[in-house]
Amino acid sequence: xxxxxxxxxxxxxxxxxxxxxxxxxxxxxxxxxxxxxxxxxxxxxxxxxxxxxxxxxxxxxxxxxxxxxxxxxxxxxxxxxxxxxxxxxxxxxxxxxxxxxxxxxxxxxxxx
Amino acid sequence: xxxxxxxxxxxxxxxxxxxxxxxxxxxxxxxxxxxxxxxxxxxxxxxxxxxxxxxxxxxxxxxxxxxxxxxxxxxxxxxxxxxxxxxxxxxxxxxxxxxxxxxxxxxxxxxxxxx
Numbered sequence: 216x217x218x219x220x221x222x223x224x225x226x227x228x229x230x231x232x233x234x235x236x237x238x239x240x241x242x243x244x245x246x247x248x249x250x251x252x253x254x255x256x257x258x259x260x261x262x263x264x265x266x267x268x269x270x271x272x273x274x275x276x277x278x279x280x281x282x283x284x285x286x287x288x289x290x291x292x293x294x295x296x297x298x299x300x301x302x303x304x305x306x307x308x309x310x311x312x313x314x315x316x317x318x319x320x321x322x323x324x325x326x327x
Numbered sequence: 328x329x330x331x332x333x334x335x336x337x338x339x340x341x342x343x344x345x346x347x348x349x350x351x352x353x354x355x356x357x358x359x360x361x362x363x364x365x366x367x368x369x370x371x372x373x374x375x376x377x378x379x380x381x382x383x384x385x386x387x388x389x390x391x392x393x394x395x396x397x398x399x400x401x402x403x404x405x406x407x408x409x410x411x412x413x414x415x416x417x418x419x420x421x422x423x424x425x426x427x428x429x430x431x432x433x434x435x436x437x438x439x440x441x442x
Contacts, residue, residue: 219369249430258331258417258433259370303370305431314360315431317370 217242219306221318228298228325234291236321238304241285246309248280248287253301253320262289262302294325330354333418333434340412340441346405348437350418359401360431361393362417370417376401377423408441415439 218241228234238248247266251259265271265278265287277290287306291298301322305315334349350359360375374383376395383391390412392404405412415438419431 251431251433256435258419258435259431260433261430264430314372314375316372317362319367319369 217245217306217308217316219304219316219318221302221304221321223321224319225322226324228291228294228323230294230296230325230327232294232325234294234298234323234325236289236291236302236304236323238287238289238306238318239285240287240304240306240316242306242308243282243285244308245282245285245306247307248278249305249307249315250276250278250289251303251305251317253303255300259303291323294323296325296327299323299325331418331420331432331434333416333437335437336435338437338439340408340439342409342441343407346408346412346439346441348403348416348418348439350401350403350434351399352418352420352432353399354420354422354432355398356420356422356432357398358421358423359395360419360421361391361401361403362419363387364415364417364436365413373403408439410441413439413441 249264250262253259265280275292279288301320304318331352361373362370364370395401415436419433421429
């Protein structure tokens with residue numbers, strides 16, 4: 216059964232700094248990877264997805280995937296207080312019937 | 328802009344009583360999901376509907392029921408609530424694309440407290 220682990224559990228970042236979040240998965244057949252962000256009182260919202268090895272950049276957010284290492288990461292550049300949230304890594308096997316498996320999340324706090 | 332709505336947002340239930348949670352979406356998505364989220368745990372997939380076909384996870388098969396009377400609505404039903412059901416229940420929807428799970432759009436959640 217797929218295991219998704221995230222680190223660190225929490226992260227404190229100064230405004231304008233870089234936040235780096237890590238995610239490891241257990242199944243080598245994993246195909247698709249998502250990052251979701253959840254602000255307090257709201258449901259999770261998709262930030263970005265990555266399907267191929269390497270980097271994918273969307274604005275201040277960069278995802279990196281290394282399937283051989285079973286590792287995906289998210290880097291937030293120029294962190295803003297509005298980036299303070301719970302970040303989930305979610306993994307798909309590519310089989311629609313299996314849905315997405317989520318990690319525990321990393322709580323990011325950006326202080327001014 | 329939340330286009331997945333959940334009701335109620337908060338639900339207090341007695342042990343042994345039934346609970347019905349409702350979800351609606353306006354995006355004409357073919358798939359609707361229910362996840363359970365407890366403190367310090369990852370969101371756990373309970374079940375999902377693809378069109379009218381219900382898929383339930385093996386370990387929660389007997390604990391939760393669901394119905395989808397039309398494309399826009401989906402319910403989660405607990406026949407007899409136990410203390411272990413206290414959690415946040417997240418509904419999500421997506422559009423299946425080429426056999427793959429597309430982006431999930433979540434509602435704000437229904438927080439269930441069982442006493």
